[in-house]
Every structure is written in C-alpha cells, then in structure tokens.
Amino acid sequence: MNLKQAISDKINSKTKPLGALGKLEEIALKVALLQNTLSPKITAPTLVVFAADHGIVAEGVSPYPQDVTWQMVMNFIAGGAAINVFTKQNGWNIEIVDAGVNHHFDENLPIRNLKIANGTRNFLYEPAMSEAELHRTFDKAEALVNEIFMSGCNCIAFGEMGIGNTSAAAVIMSKITGLPIHKCAGKGTGLNDDGLAHKIAILQNAMQKHQSHSAKTTLQTFGGFEIAMITAAILKAAENKMLIIIDGFIVTAALLVAHCTNPEVLDCCIFAHQSDENGHKAMLNYLNVTPLLQLNMRLGEGTGAALALPLVQAAVNFLNDMASFDSAEVSEKS
C-alpha cells in the first residue's frame, strides 16, 4: 500500500464521519505526504519578515512616506506590530530581515542584515535591480533558509514590509498571469480612487518601457529585494521539503515567480488567507488553490500566515491524537 493510501486510511479510521473535517483532512494529507510519514510534526515554525524599499515610490504610488518602511522595521523589533502580536500568540519564531531598506540600522539591533542596496531603482526609468543584485538576493535568502532549516525548523512562512511593494507585485502578477494591470493593481495601504488610477497609469507606463520575457527578468526589472528574497526562500524551502504557509498579495507574487521555476513548489504550500488587496483572489485562482481564511485583511507583514498556523496544527494534531473507531470502541456507520 502506498503512503498516500495509508494516510487516507488513517484519516478515515478516526472517530468522525468520513470527510467531516473538510479542509483539515486535506492539510493533514498534504503535510504527512510532504514529511513522508503517517505521524507528521510541525517543528520550530519560523516566520521571516523581509523589508525593503522601492524606487517607484518617487512616482506617488503609495499614500505613506518611504520612511514608514524603516520605522515599521523598528516597530517589528520593538514587538509593537500586528505580526509580533500574532506570531507571539501562535508560537512562531520571528526573524526580521533588512533586504534593502533605505536606512542605516545600528548593527546591534536584532535585524538580519542582508541589505543589497538602499532600495531598488525607480522602474519607471530603469530596471529595479541589476542581474548581479538579483543573484545576491537569491544567495543571501537561500543561505538564510538553510540556516533556519538546519536549526530544526520544518515549517516556514514569509512576510514583508516595503512601502510601494504592491506596485512591484502587481506588475509581476500582470506579467506572469497575463491579466491586465488594472486587474492586478489595488489600493495597497489605502489609496483613494484617484490615487489608484494614478498608480495604474504609472505601472502601465513602466510596463511599456521595459521588455521582460521571463519570470526572472520580470523579477529583476520590476521586483523588490524583499520580493526576490521571498522567491528564493520559497524555492529553497521547497528543496528542503519544508511546509510553506503562504501569506497574501506580495508573498503570492513571489510564489508566482518561484512557480515558474518549479511548479512542484505547490506541493509544499498551504495558502493561509485571501487578502482584500485587489488581485489576490485572481492570483489564487491562477494557481488553482483555495485559502484557509478570508478575513478581509490587507496588512501584509505575514499576518495572514501567522493566523493560519493553529489550523495547520489542528490538522496535524487530529491525525496524530484522535482515537480510531477501533481503539475507542465506537460503532461504525451501517
């Protein structure tokens, strides 16, 4: 009997009507298959928040000033952001990474310094990063994921902070899915209708200026350092057979790029939530996946992923800890 059948049999032996735990049964099967066991475990779950700045903010695509990126990084390390509250509550380790923030952080602060540059260049005029910079983001992110994996973590999630990064993610989405930019760009942190129209016009203009014929070139031309690092981190985590809990719009944009390189990354992914940011639902449809949560959230930072962990844990726990009809001496269906 193959493992998949054995896992399904174990799920069906539990004291509940067949299929009655719905999506939790799908997750239990997925995690057990990924870990190649009938008794999966979540160990040292770790959420990595990558922060970086974006040259495109010079075009007025966000209502918040760029300084909010570094200010929020300081908020993360002080423990005052939503992602701190949710990771603490749900038992995640948290790592804060400077992937390319336009600010000098004191080296004594608990921030992983993987800085590539003080933000990307303005992709309305030139590629956001050079090919060499893109390679460096990959190298650094891969090394970080390997370090986290070697420390005993088998479940990872990614968050992000970067004023302007919904613009970068929207272009990546449009390029990869083929959907027009107005179906991909949204209000981000809170643009009004005029602001959104301006953002779409800027992005349309930028897309006409640059050719990009591969996902990798798209990432280099329009991406951010945090988005590129998340792409690399997803690919490396999948190589390590880690369970990856996918957050919202930005992280799913990074996954779209990773998916072009290796479609099998999806075997490692659980989709935490559907963001309220315009475009995320279409991204999930493109990947043909359904998220666990729909809470009308649109905050980023990895907050959706952080909130989904108890559901993933519940799936693992029922598979390990529930009694079977036999062991509990409960009568089965006639």
Next chain:
Amino acid sequence: MNLKQAISDKINSKTKPLGALGKLEEIALKVALLQNTLSPKITAPTLVVFAADHGIVAEGVSPYPQDVTWQMVMNFIAGGAAINVFTKQNGWNIEIVDAGVNHHFDENLPIRNLKIANGTRNFLYEPAMSEAELHRTFDKAEALVNEIFMSGCNCIAFGEMGIGNTSAAAVIMSKITGLPIHKCAGKGTGLNDDGLAHKIAILQNAMQKHQSHSAKTTLQTFGGFEIAMITAAILKAAENKMLIIIDGFIVTAALLVAHCTNPEVLDCCIFAHQSDENGHKAMLNYLNVTPLLQLNMRLGEGTGAALALPLVQAAVNFLNDMASFDSAEVSEKS
C-alpha cells in the same frame, strides 16, 4: 465620547492601514463593547458539550446506531475525539454533559449528569418532550452556565453529540425560518441520497402531525434535550454578558430559538464557521451574520467553535498589545 467611538479610535490608532485587519477589527469592537472596556480579556474559555438521544432515530434518519451517542461520550472523556484535540490545542476548558443519553454512565466518570430522560420520544408520533421536561432542561442548563460564569469564565461555546439531532435541528429551522424542510434537512453524519429523501419524508410527515405556534413549543415538540439545554445556555450566557462562540448547524438551531426569545443575544455571539451540513448557510443568512471560518467541516461536537478561538484571541490581542502610530513613532498616511 462614547465607548464605541473610543474603541474605534483605539483600533484606528494602531500601526496598520485603516481597516487592514478586516474582520478581526469587527471582533475587537464587539468584544470590547460587550465587556464595556477598551482593554477586553478572554478568561477561562469553556466549551460545554451536551449529549442526548432522539426518539426519531427509530425511523432510520441516521446511518449510525444510537449507541454511538454514549460511545462518543466515553470517547470525549477519554480524550480521543476531535473536540478533545482542538480544545486542548487552543486552551479551552471542556465540560461533557449528559443531557439525556440513552445509557447509564457510572457516576464516577467525569460527566455532568443533567440527564432529563433516556432520550426524547419519537416526534413522528408524540412530542419529543413534555413541557415539564423542557422546563427542567432550562433550569439545569442555566444553573450550569451560572456556575461556569461564577468560576471566572467570560467566553463560552457549546458543542453537541446526539445521533439523530440534525433531524431535530432541521425541523426547528424550518419552523422558525419558514423555509421548506428539504432546504433545512441534510445528510448529517453521511446519509446517501435515498437516505436523505427518506429523512425528509419522515420530517415532513412529523411536521404535518403536530402544530407548534411558538419557538418554545417547536423546541418541546421536535427538539432534543441537548438542543434545549444549548438554547437555555445561550440565553443565560447572554444575560451574563459572556462572549458566545457559535458552532455549526445544531448549535445555530438552538440559537434560532434563543433569538426568538431575545434578539439581543446576537450582540454576544461570534459565528465560528459555516458547516457543510445543508441548511447551515441559510441559517446564517437568516440571522444576517457571517462566520469566521469555512473549512467544509460537518462534525459537530463544537469543533468549529473550538478552532475559531485563536482568531478571537488575535482580535483581543491586537487591540491590547499593538503599538500606536504615536507610541511607535511611525509616520501616518499623508
């Protein structure tokens, strides 16, 4: 300034775009209003599972034998059921109540003995319970909720176990909402299409035999002891201003009855999930509420409510623990 405005201001001062935490912001507001404070707390959350048997099972409305009710109660106290796994994981106290199981449990077992009778009568032929029995279910359930409240619990949920109870709940739903029985009855623990057609015919027949002109009479004529106790428990919990996390089809049927008595119970209720049992979505629509989770679950026991607690806790935690733009020195939107 009134409390509602003060709570909203506190939510909006947090370091996040306005409204970016979606439904969690609604929950934070609801819990704070209910507790009449800017700093709500969840204390000693308790999930009470009421078990009882149903005379209507003699008509073949469930594919499982009635013995499964008492066998599952034994499974609950042994810790082997899904509700045990989820309550343990998420920090719930759990209480198991014999509301009227057709079985004699040893008095030394950790089961609350609130037994009214060894199951209800078969409502195809006679009312499920007498008026005196209904009063006793209310008295006993109210006393239990008060005891739990006095012990320091301010957040309660209810689960149920009772082979045949989706039949009782479907009739209650049909009587209160006015929807035809075939829109209310579902496959329960796993009837096939023929079984469902038979169940609907039986329930239709029973509804034609008995008049019931009030929610209370409906509860007495078609209800179960566990459903009646949950109705009473909801009303008493609301009187105590406890937060009530509402589970699936059976518990929402009990809430429909409670809502007829006191529509303001909804101010205390958070809807945990939408069950896959046919009818639950229509119940939620009737009450004009949206659930937190949609996981395609249909297990009962209170499992949906148990899984929703971390989201409710996250709402309370962000309200209490997130930094404000001022305190974190983060720039606001321009």
